[in-house]
Amino acid sequence: MSQRRIGLLLVLPAVAVFLLLFIAPLIYGAWLSLHEARFGRILPGLTLRQYEVLFTNPTYTDALARTFRLSGTATVLALLLGYPLAYALAFKLKRMGGIITIIILAPLLMNVVVRTLGWVIILGRSGLINNVSVNLGFGEFILLYTETAVLIGYVQVFLPFMVLSILASLQTMDLNLIKASSSLGATPATTFWKVLFPLSLPGVLSGSIIVFSLSSGVFVLPAMLGGTNLRVLSLLAYQQTTTTLNFPLGAAAAFLLLTIVLLVVLITTFLVERTRFREVFRRASA
Amino acid sequence: MDVAVSGLVRRFGEFVAVNQVSFQIPSGRCLALLGPSGCGKTTTLNIVAGFLHPDEGDVHVNKRSVLGIAPHKRNTGIVFQNYALFPHMTVFDNVAYGLRQRKTPNDVIAKEVPRALELVQLENLGHRFPRELSGGQQQRVALARAVVFKPDILLLDEPLSNLDAKLRETMRLELKSIQRTTGVTTIFVTHDQAEAMVLADEIAVMNAGVVEQIAEPEIIYNRPATRFVADFVGSANFLRGEIVERETGYAQIKLDFADQTVRAASPEIGAPTGRCEFMIRPERINLSLAPTDAENELEATITNLAFTGSLVDCYCAVGDQSLHVQVISSRHALSTGQKIWISWDAREAFVLRDAP
Ligand SMILES: Nc1ncnc2c1ncn2[C@@H]1O[C@H](COP(=O)(O)OP(=O)(O)OP(=O)(O)O)[C@@H](O)[C@H]1O
Ligand SMILES: [Mg+2]
Numbered sequence: 001m002s003q004r005r006i007g008l009l010l011v012l013p014a015v016a017v018f019l020l021l022f023i024a025p026l027i028y029g030a031w032l033s034l035h036e037a038r039f040g041r042i043l044p045g046l047t048l049r050q051y052e053v054l055f056t057n058p059t060y061t062d063a064l065a066r067t068f069r070l071s072g073t074a075t076v077l078a079l080l081l082g083y084p085l086a087y088a089l090a091f092k093l094k095r096m097g098g099i100i101t102i103i104i105l106a107p108l109l110m111n112v113v114v115r116t117l118g119w120v121i122i123l124g125r126s127g128l129i130n131n132v133s134v135n136l137g138f139g140e141f142i143l144l145y146t147e148t149a150v151l152i153g154y155v156q157v158f159l160p161f162m163v164l165s166i167l168a169s170l171q172t173m174d175l176n177l178i179k180a181s182s183s184l185g186a187t188p189a190t191t192f193w194k195v196l197f198p199l200s201l202p203g204v205l206s207g208s209i210i211v212f213s214l215s216s217g218v219f220v221l222p223a224m225l226g227g228t229n230l231r232v233l234s235l236l237a238y239q240q241t242t243t244t245l246n247f248p249l250g251a252a253a254a255f256l257l258l259t260i261v262l263l264v265v266l267i268t269t270f271l272v273e274r275t276r277f278r279e280v281f282r283r284a285s286a
Numbered sequence: 287m288d289v290a291v292s293g294l295v296r297r298f299g300e301f302v303a304v305n306q307v308s309f310q311i312p313s314g315r316c317l318a319l320l321g322p323s324g325c326g327k328t329t330t331l332n333i334v335a336g337f338l339h340p341d342e343g344d345v346h347v348n349k350r351s352v353l354g355i356a357p358h359k360r361n362t363g364i365v366f367q368n369y370a371l372f373p374h375m376t377v378f379d380n381v382a383y384g385l386r387q388r389k390t391p392n393d394v395i396a397k398e399v400p401r402a403l404e405l406v407q408l409e410n411l412g413h414r415f416p417r418e419l420s421g422g423q424q425q426r427v428a429l430a431r432a433v434v435f436k437p438d439i440l441l442l443d444e445p446l447s448n449l450d451a452k453l454r455e456t457m458r459l460e461l462k463s464i465q466r467t468t469g470v471t472t473i474f475v476t477h478d479q480a481e482a483m484v485l486a487d488e489i490a491v492m493n494a495g496v497v498e499q500i501a502e503p504e505i506i507y508n509r510p511a512t513r514f515v516a517d518f519v520g521s522a523n524f525l526r527g528e529i530v531e532r533e534t535g536y537a538q539i540k541l542d543f544a545d546q547t548v549r550a551a552s553p554e555i556g557a558p559t560g561r562c563e564f565m566i567r568p569e570r571i572n573l574s575l576a577p578t579d580a581e582n583e584l585e586a587t588i589t590n591l592a593f594t595g596s597l598v599d600c601y602c603a604v605g606d607q608s609l610h611v612q613v614i615s616s617r618h619a620l621s622t623g624q625k626i627w628i629s630w631d632a633r634e635a636f637v638l639r640d641a642p
Binding site: 174177180182185186194 | 361
């Protein structure tokens with residue numbers, strides 16, 4: 001058997017799984033979103049009715065805005081918290097790196113419901129924060145069922161992706177570049193902004209894309225921490241398909257979410273790569 | 287700016303990477319740190335640049351210790367082994383980087399950068415990115431970047447090691463002329479002896495963290511202090527014997543491998559008495575087909591011959607001692623097994639400091 005045929009055979013299972021479990025449902029979902037349903041039954045005939053609902057019904061427009069407000073803010077917060085952490089891990093705390101990495105990764109090893117329940121307990125009316133606040137005389141301070149609560153949850157879960165992604169780009173950096181900058185007279189701050197940060201942009205970008213797309217797709221976390229009033233698009237899609245059984249509307253919501261995330265990712269990538277930092281990305285992909 | 291390094295010691299854990307290294311470089315001169323891989327050259331350079339703190343010793347520039355000064359305040363130009371050009375900046379911006387840190391006005395930068403690029407013959411490539419340059423061009427950009435802001439000291443860490451032989455030779459001469467024209471005090475790290483010979487005013491030969499000898503290139507070659515230096519710089523024959531008599535600058539040595547006494551130059555101070563080892567370069571041995579009246583003459587048998595074109599490497603044996611002799615090829619019709627007579631001028635043989 002030729003090398004080429006062995007190669008094809010080796011990728012075949014993965015390709016099959018990918019087509020079956022990812023592409024096929026996607027096409028089916030897109031097709032489904034162009035229909036109407038009554039009592040759980042799909043009616044014949046194509047229509048854009050579901051998308052009309054999504055863009056006009058306040059419940060859905062609110063959810064849409066909230067979804068991207070939350071994921072956008074979560075991405076920025078994760079970046080602001082994650083960059084210093086990754087920086088410290090890469091350059092300052094090399095010895096303790098192992099332990100800190102485990103601590104950062106720990107949230108990912110925990111079941112999502114258990115982890116979120118923890119936040120419910122901490123943030124709720126009889127929760128830790130409120131108790132402390134009341135006892136210290138600061139009055140009631142309830143975070144649960146606010147967007148802040150959802151954000152806290154997002155940042156905790158998605159921070160590791162940001163940190164690991166930035167860390168990877170910092171760790172592969174040529175340390176002589178930092179020495180060179182410093183020998184040329186640049187202060188540590190200048191070296192950071194002129195050399196280190198620009199060269200870590202690929203990590204920043206991929207971390208942001210991961211956090212943004214993952215956080216716009218979760219629904220257990222916003223459901224538990226945001227409550228019934230703060231619904232996001234993914235939660236509505238989930239409810240339409242599992243409770244209301246309006247499959248076309250659920251599919252349309254899911255499809256819209258996917259499209260917007262893809263667009264945001266593509267546009268961001270395009271814009272960043274058009275800046276004067278495009279050289280960084282060429283090198284990263286070379 | 288003259289640079290003086292005294293008693294540098296740097297350990298990594300138990301391992302002593304740099305051990306009591308001292309040298310002085312007068313203003314405008316070039317010192318080569320020459321030695322095998324892992325002998326502590328880069329570590330020494332990093333200490334001089336301020337990136338590493340020595341465990342002991344001091345670094346003085348113009349008689350003032352610079353140990354407490356951060357690297358970015360030292361005005362040191364460095365060319366790294368891998369060039370370390372900023373990949374996201376054009377050649378122009380790379381070279382301008384040091385000037386911008388010094389708040390140089392833009393109109394001055396617009397004049398100085400092209401001049402530096404001209405110095406390394408890259409005047410037309412300012413708009414390119416490092417990725418778009420050949421290795422030799424990148425190296426020249428790195429050099430321009432390191433000299434454009436008129437550094438007090440220039441540090442070069444094996445800057446030519448990634449180049450092919452031809453380019454390396456050209457760059458060697460270019461480097462030398464740039465060093466001369468800018469008059470910057472230079473430390474140059476290499477493990478290529480030819481490079482060190484061409485470029486340096488003085489060479490410090492390092493071995494396992496220790497400087498074995500510091501001297502001008504000719505002295506390093508003709509009067510190596512130790513066996514290591516003689517062996518690392520060029521090739522050498524090492525002969526052993528017993529010093530039977532000493533005169534000013536010379537020693538009478540009774541050879542171990544032949545019943546004969548020869549004369550060799552010997553340093554006045556610190557030369558061993560009793561057992562000794564001396565070295566002689568292959569091309570400094572005279573070869574003749576019949577005995578002559580020359581001093582230090584030994585009878586030998588050719589064991590092996592290698593023609594390299596202009597030269598012949600002749601390996602011969604005197605007793606159980608083998609010797610490498612290099613002669614110009616056309617003169618002799620030599621053959622293996624042939625009897626020959628070898629001799630040398632006593633000035634060409636040199637007693638090593640480290641007794642066997
Ligand atoms: N950060 C470090 N930690 C531990 N050991 C080190 C460190 N840096 C250097 N060493 C050791 O110190 C010794 C000298 O290293 P150095 O880089 O100075 O060698 P060098 O002479 O520049 O060699 P080369 O020609 O290969 O570049 C080496 O044995 C190296 O393993
Ligand atoms: Mg080195």
